[in-house]
Amino acid sequence: MGKICLILGGARSGKSRFAIDLAQKRAQKVVYLATGLSRVVSFTKVTENRKGTPAFVTSGLSVDEEMDARIEKHRQSRPRNWRTVEASDDVTKKVAGLDPDTGLVIVDCLTFFISNLLGRWNFTEEGSQIKESLIEDTVMEEMELLLEEIKASPADFIVVSNEVGMGLVPPYPLGRIFRDLMGRAHQLLAEAADEVYLLVAGLPQKLK
Incomplete structure (x- = not known):
């Protein structure tokens, strides 16, 4: 098991830039696991790592041109010699399938991972069809599986995520479920992490 670093922050807080800076200082072979999905990018393709070079993994789902532009901006901000593994809904499998000699993995970001899991559910009917507790338990099971794979890997991990619990209570059920899940996921990761930054x-700001 390598070391785990959790980086939290709001939108445009500098968390991804900070993650990249940390990775450049700590490892040569980096995988960037990107959880953001663009319509113009295939997230099923995994590029083989070349010895001694870094790689990246991402997890967001893009549904419009503005989101495409954001994903492209993130892509351009990474060092050109890094490798990116893009996975919108199979992040856990991608972590399990990493090369054993990978030095460090950036997961950017956990927010998209949780959002993509929620996207599997049908929220058109309220009450009887979908129970909030069932949704939360199912998503947290997936989160725990991801953490197990992270712990089983010899690589170090930097996990980036949005802190969404400091604002107003969302006025709709899906928003409240998402906020609560992010809080639970952050607590789970923070407990296991060696370092936590806000x-x-x-x-x-170093919290742990």
Whole structure:
């Protein structure tokens, strides 16, 4: 088991930039696991790592041009010699299938991972069809499986995620479920992590 670093922050807080800076200092062979999915990118393809070079894994689902532009901006911000593994809904499998000599993995970001899991559910009917407790338990089971694979890997991990629990209570059920799940996922990861940072205005605050 390698070391785990959790990086939290709001939108445009500098968390991804901080994750990249940390990775450049700590490892040569980096995998960027991207959880953001663009319509123009196939997330089923995994590029083989070349010896001594870094790689990346991402997990978001893009449904419009503005989101495509955001994903492309993130892509351009990574070092050109890094390898990116893009996985919108099979992040756990991608982690399990990493090369054993991978030095460090950036998962960017956990927010898309949780959002994509929620996207599997039908929220058109309220009450009887879908129970909030069932949704939360199912998603957290997936989160626990991901954490198990992270712990089983010899690589170090940097996990990036959005802190969404500091604002107003969402006015709709799906928003409240998402907020609660993110909070539970962060607590689960923070307990297992060796380091936890909160990014505010580009400034990292070390919490653990």
